[in-house]
Every structure is written in C-alpha cells, then in structure tokens.
Amino acid sequence: MNNKYKQGMKSAHLIDRDTREWVILGICLAGALGVLPFTIHRFLEGDWAIALFDCFVMIAMLGLFLYVYRARRTELASLILASLLIVSQILTVAIKGPDQLIWSFPCSIGVYYLIQPQWALLSSSAAGLSIISLISNQVDGSTLGAYLVTFIVTNAFTMLFVMRNRYQTEQLEELSYKDPLTNCFNRRSFEQALQELALAPPNKEQLSIVLFELEDFERMNAQLGHLSVDEALIHLSDLVRTQLHSGERLYRISRSKFVVLPIQLALEESKQFAKRIKTLVEHSQIQQDVNFELSIGVAEREPDESPRNCLRRADKHREHSTVDFSHQNIG
Numbered sequence: 001m002n003n004k005y006k007q008g009m010k011s012a013h014l015i016d017r018d019t020r021e022w023v024i025l026g027i028c029l030a031g032a033l034g035v036l037p038f039t040i041h042r043f044l045e046g047d048w049a050i051a052l053f054d055c056f057v058m059i060a061m062l063g064l065f066l067y068v069y070r071a072r073r074t075e076l077a078s079l080i081l082a083s084l085l086i087v088s089q090i091l092t093v094a095i096k097g098p099d100q101l102i103w104s105f106p107c108s109i110g111v112y113y114l115i116q117p118q119w120a121l122l123s124s125s126a127a128g129l130s131i132i133s134l135i136s137n138q139v140d141g142s143t144l145g146a147y148l149v150t151f152i153v154t155n156a157f158t159m160l161f162v163m164r165n166r167y168q169t170e171q172l173e174e175l176s177y178k179d180p181l182t183n184c185f186n187r188r189s190f191e192q193a194l195q196e197l198a199l200a201p202p203n204k205e206q207l208s209i210v211l212f213e214l215e216d217f218e219r220m221n222a223q224l225g226h227l228s229v230d231e232a233l234i235h236l237s238d239l240v241r242t243q244l245h246s247g248e249r250l251y252r253i254s255r256s257k258f259v260v261l262p263i264q265l266a267l268e269e270s271k272q273f274a275k276r277i278k279t280l281v282e283h284s285q286i287q288q289d290v291n292f293e294l295s296i297g298v299a300e301r302e303p304d305e306s307p308r309n310c311l312r313r314a315d316k317h318r319e320h321s322t323v324d325f326s327h328q329n330i331g
Contacts, residue, residue, distance in 0.1 A: 028065035208270035
C-alpha cells in the first residue's frame with residue numbers, strides 16, 4: 001500500500017464512521033467503564049463469582065470495542081454484544097439475586113440498538129421470563145409485579161422509539177446522498193466515490209467514466225420553464241438507470257451534468273454504453289416537445305491517474321449532438 005492510502009485509512013478510522021459503528025463503540029466503552037468500579041469493589045469484598053463474571057463482561061466489551069474500531073465490521077459484533085447483554089442480565093440476577101434487577105433495564109435497552117427491533121423484543125422477552133423464573137420464589141408479589149410492569153413499559157417505549165428513530169435516520173441519510181429531483185446520487189456522494197477510488201489499492205481492472213450534460217441549460221429554463229426542464233431531467237436520469245449494471249451508479253453533480261461511475265469497461269465498450277444512452281434518449285417520449293443538445297464524454301482511467309483527472313478528460317472531450325424530441329406525443 002502507498003503512503004497516501006495508509007494516511008487515508010487512518011483518517012477514516014477517526015472520522016468516517018457510520019451510526020452503527022458509533023452505537024457499538026459507545027455501548028462497549030460505557031459498559032466497560034460502568035462495570036469497572038463494581039468489579040474492583042467485588043474483588044476487594046471477596047465476592048469472587050460475580051467479580052470474575054464482571055471481569056469477563058468488561059474484557060469482552062473492550063475486545064469488541066477494539067474489533068469494531070479497527071476492522072469497522074458491525075454485523076457480527078452487534079450479535080455478540082446483544083447476546084452478551086442478554087446473558088449478562090440473566091446471570092447477574094442468578095448470581096446475586098433480586099438486588100441486581102436494575103441491570104436488566106439498560107441491558108434490554110441496549111439490545112434494541114444492536115439488532116432488529118423484532119428480534120430485540122423476542123430476546124428481551126425471553127430474558128425477562130428467565131429472570132422472573134429466577135426471582136419468583138425470592139420476592140413478594142408486589143415486587144414481582146412492579147418488575148414485570150416496568151420491564152414491559154421499558155421494552156415497549158424503547159421499541160417504539162428505536163423504530164421511529166431508525167425510520168427518521170434512513171430518511172435523513174437518503175436526503176444526504178440523493179438528489180431529491182431525479183433520485184440520482186448527489187454531488188456529496190460523488191465526491192465520496194472519487195475519494196474511495198483514489199484511496200483504493202491499484203488493481204488490474206479497467207475503469208471508465210461516462211459524463212453527459214444538457215447544454216444551454218439556462219436557455220432551456222427560460223424557453224420552456226423550470227417544470228418542463230425538471231421533467232426532462234427526471235426522464236433522462238430514469239432512462240440512464242435502465243442501462244446500469246450492478247455496482248454502477250448515476251450521479252447528478254450539477255444542475256445539468258450527470259456522471260456514471262464506476263464502469264468496469266475499456267474505453268471502446270464504454271463508448272458503446274454512451275451511444276446506447278444517446279439512442280434511448282433520442283427514441284424516448286417526454287412530457288412536451290423539446291429540442292436540446294446533449295453532450296457525452298467518455299474517458300478510461302490510465303495507470304496511476306487520479307479519478308478526478310479522468311473526470312476532467314471526460315469533460316474536456318465531450319461530443320455534442322442534438323437530441324430532438326419535437327413532434328412526439330406525450331407517452
């Protein structure tokens with residue numbers, strides 16, 4: 001790996017993390033720090049069984065923290081951490097008795113942030129039933145009832161909150177990387193894609209960039225109106241998406257400019273791809289008679305060339321052609 005790639009990876013470890021990574025890192029760190037004083041106290045008191053178990057939980061959480069921090073893989077870590085929280089609340093009560101019931105509530109809440117809500121509800125319910133069976137002969141009916149009601153309310157509110165939060169997060173994430181008009185990936189997503197390609201180790205696969213733009217955009221807006229031009233952009237992006245293969249994305253990087261990236265094809269094959277787009281556009285039907293100029297540029301990435309420079313070459317060598325939609329009926 002070159003130095004640039006290593007520096008990029010170090011920066012990514014610090015700042016470029018998704019929400020799921022931060023949740024796991026936060027739960028692991030908070031859990032380990034929260035258990036630490038109890039572990040020390042129980043060792044000093046000679047309460048060896050629970051002290052050793054606390055020590056195991058703390059080490060497991062620190063291990064998961066380091067794993068996610070370095071590997072940035074969350075699926076397996078989420079399952080292990082959720083299982084650890086479920087088992088911990090049951091064994092803590094089994095070892096120390098009803099005095100440890102309070103730990104079941106934060107553990108149950110944490111599970112909802114790690115796995116799907118329906119699985120979290122199922123596993124938390126199983127843990128709750130196990131705890132009830134353990135303490136039923138050790139507490140009176142009012143204490144048992146209070147625990148049961150509190151457990152049900154805690155799980156119900158946590159599930160509703162997490163489901164709502166996940167929905168809002170998904171909506172916000174989509175707005176952050178999608179263009180709301182055309183549903184293409186936006187400029188921000190495009191910059192991230194260029195950065196990932198620049199940091200990736202070199203490989204032998206060919207890579208091309210296809211760029212196309214509607215010329216005289218301001219004239220079209222003045223002549224046809226914003227709504228008609230917006231409809232043309234939506235129609236154009238929908239047509240291009242029908243030609244994309246797995247792994248290829250369509251980006252809208254300015255008001256009238258679009259890029260397809262990455263295309264794992266040589267230059268001539270990428271040019272054929274661009275011609276198919278042009279042909280599709282020429283034979284399509286849109287909302288209103290339109291006559292505009294579509295320019296298309298294609299460039300194949302050269303060895304050791306940055307993706308951004310490849311994009312500049314594609315933009316510089318765009319070929320212009322008039323796309324005529326006049327005298328076509330609304331489809």
